[in-house]
Amino acid sequence: MSAKAYGTSSLPLEYQSEQSRMNILGFWIFLGAEIVLFATLFGVYGVLYERYAGGPTHQDIIMIREVMIQTMLLLTSSFTCGVAIHEMRRGSLKGLLTWLVITLLLGAGFLYMEINEFMHYVHEGATMQTSAFLSSFFVLLGTHGLHVTFGILWAIMVIIQLLQRGLTPVTARKTFIIGLYWHFLDVVWIFIFTFVYLKGMVS
Amino acid sequence: MSRFPIGHVLGFLFSLLLTFAAAGIALKTSLSFKTIMWIIGGLAVVQAGLQLTMFMHVNEGEDRHSQWINILYGVFLAVIIVAGSIWVMSFGGTHSH
CATH class of the missing domain: 1.20.5 (Single alpha-helices involved in coiled-coils or other helix-helix interfaces)
Known part of the structure; x- marks a missing residue:
């Protein structure tokens, strides 16, 4: 069957109305703007990452074991979020909610570890005010962490709507869009992991 | 639609593989800084593409x-x-x- 041949009813729930298709396309355009937002922060970090100003360097502060665990938590949460959307397309509200809650628990675990990591750095005397390296480091990492925080709150609100209204074309679209957002945060983390943590351990 | 999310499981396994490969190359080898950065940067781009196509369904919809x-x-x-x-x-x- 060619792509042109399908009728509206064979589309997943979240694509069924023109409004929903526009919302999803609009969200992709928002993600394009988010790429540029994070690019500016990566650019600043890339320029300043060796400006230690006599303060701690990467090797002095980075706890690579904890960072690996954070990476695993976020990567797994991206996977469980994908499974949640898969369950939604099978029409299983229970499966969707189960996997969404698992996703949020993993996200909360990530956030807990990141906050602990920041507190550890501050106790070591590595604050935003210490050096240009640490200013750009905390702004880049903090912006990502804020996005994760916002994503968790947003997903909780979507879960409440799913509980109240069940699976409708509108709640399915909202769930699909928070899913896109969540995967995007993992994509940003891949680059933070590579170009902040791994690069810092190599140089 | 099948019960088992095979695409997602494959995407997850590939992502794990790419993450550990990048960590291993960066932390356990003694290649030059430039070589390591090109390799792990490439792996990051591949993993981002994987997330886009296998998790985010970028290829579907009109x-x-x-x-x-x-x-x-x-x-x-x-x-x-x-x-x-x-x-x-x-x-x-x-x-x-």
């Missing part, structure tokens, strides 16, 4: 071409912003503070 053009344009801008900033700020950098 707007998939617009979605791709938009994301590729975002990536194009990101490369210009990051590489351009680092390049232009690398001039006259004999003093280090």
Whole structure:
């Protein structure tokens, strides 16, 4: 069957109305703007990452074991979020909610570890005010962490709507869009992991 | 639709493989800084592409071409912003503070 041949009813729930298709396309355009937002922060970090100003360097502060665990938590949460959307397309509200809650628990675990990591750095005397390296480091990492925080709150609100209204074309679209957002945060983390943590351990 | 999310499981396994490969190359080998950065940077781009296609369903829906053009344009801008900033700020950098 060619792509042109399908009728509206064979589309997943979240694509069924023109409004929903526009919302999803609009969200992709928002993600394009988010790429540029994070690019500016990566650019600043890339320029300043060796400006230690006599303060701690990467090797002095980075706890690579904890960072690996954070990476695993976020990567797994991206996977469980994908499974949640898969369950939604099978029409299983229970499966969707189960996997969404698992996703949020993993996200909360990530956030807990990141906050602990920041507190550890501050106790070591590595604050935003210490050096240009640490200013750009905390702004880049903090912006990502804020996005994760916002994503968790947003997903909780979507879960409440799913509980109240069940699976409708509108709640399915909202769930699909928070899913896109969540995967995007993992994509940003891949680059933070590579170009902040791994690069810092190599140089 | 099948019960088992095979695409997602494969995407997850590949992502794990790419993450551990990048960590192993960066932390356990003694290749030059430049070589390591090119390899792990490449692995990061591959993993981002994996997330886009296997988790984010970028290839579906009637707007998939617009979605791709938009994301590729975002990536194009990101490369210009990051590489351009680092390049232009690398001039006259004999003093280090």
